[in-house]
Amino acid sequence: xxVPPYAVAVRIVEQERTKFRxxxxxxxxxxxxxxxxxxxxxxxxxxxxxxxxxxxxxTYTRLVVECLGVVGETRGTEVFIEDKERTVAVTVR
Amino acid sequence: MGxxxxxxxxxxxxxxxxxxxxxxxxxxxxxxxxxPVTAATSPEVRxxxxxxxxxxxxxxxxxxxxxxxxxLGLVRAGLKLTSFIPQPAMEQINKSMGDHGMSVDLxxxxxxxxxxxxxxxxxxxxxxxxVNGDNVRVYCA
Numbered sequence: 042x043x044v045p046p047y048a049v050a051v052r053i054v055e056q057e058r059t060k061f062r063x064x065x066x067x068x069x070x071x072x073x074x075x076x077x078x079x080x081x082x083x084x085x086x087x088x089x090x091x092x093x094x095x096x097x098x099x100t101y102t103r104l105v106v107e108c109l110g111v112v113g114e115t116r117g118t119e120v121f122i123e124d125k126e127r128t129v130a131v132t133v134r
Numbered sequence: 135m136g137x138x139x140x141x142x143x144x145x146x147x148x149x150x151x152x153x154x155x156x157x158x159x160x161x162x163x164x165x166x167x168x169x170p171v172t173a174a175t176s177p178e179v180r181x182x183x184x185x186x187x188x189x190x191x192x193x194x195x196x197x198x199x200x201x202x203x204x205x206l207g208l209v210r211a212g213l214k215l216t217s218f219i220p221q222p223a224m225e226q227i228n229k230s231m232g233d234h235g236m237s238v239d240l241x242x243x244x245x246x247x248x249x250x251x252x253x254x255x256x257x258x259x260x261x262x263x264x265v266n267g268d269n270v271r272v273y274c275a
Contacts, residue, residue: 043207104215104218107218114207114208117205119201120200124197124198130143130147
């Protein structure tokens with residue numbers, strides 16, 4: 042599993058001049074995400090254990106882990122939109 | 135490689151090159167960097183590499199261009215999530231997809247199939263040329 046994206050860069054260029062540029066540091070959210078993840082994992086583990094005792098397949102913990110995997114795989118996504126007046130570039134790093 | 139990539143993106147956003155040209159340069163840069171040092175540079179060798187990204191490029195005749203690059207890992211991870219969809223919901227999805235002409239049974243989707251599917255995407259290329267001059271290209275590299 043890849044680590045979650047650490048930044049999102051957005052750049053808007055109009056008539057060959059950068060009009061707007063932002064580099065959003067997602068890594069600042071990592072501690073919050075970690076706390077949220079830990080709490081969620083505790084809750085899902087409890088639910089999964091209860092479901093296991095009831096004789097059902099446990100899946101919720103895996104679901105959380107897979108969702109984290111999806112977030113991690115967004116790294117490398119790039120979107121460029123260009124028209125006659127401006128160019129918008131969004132990059133997930 | 136990072137600096138070269140930044141340079142290409144700078145050229146794109148400053149309008150010195152088009153999205154199509156930037157896409158071609160980035161493709162060339164990636165294919166160059168993903169090759170082992172000892173590997174031959176023949177197209178046959180390159181074509182055996184597992185694709186890493188799916189590209190969607192829309193070139194409009196009016197000059198509106200869209201260039202999207204999505205990691206195939208995201209597709210893989212997203213498809214894995216389908217195994218968590220409850221059976222009744224999955225049946226409804228299958229039915230709805232069937233009604234719209236897509237007879238894909240997601241219930242029979244297994245991890246091995248997923249790898250095979252992604253492997254097969256290497257060969258895939260969709261190229262649509264519209265009468266009005268618009269061009270849409272979808273491919274993996």
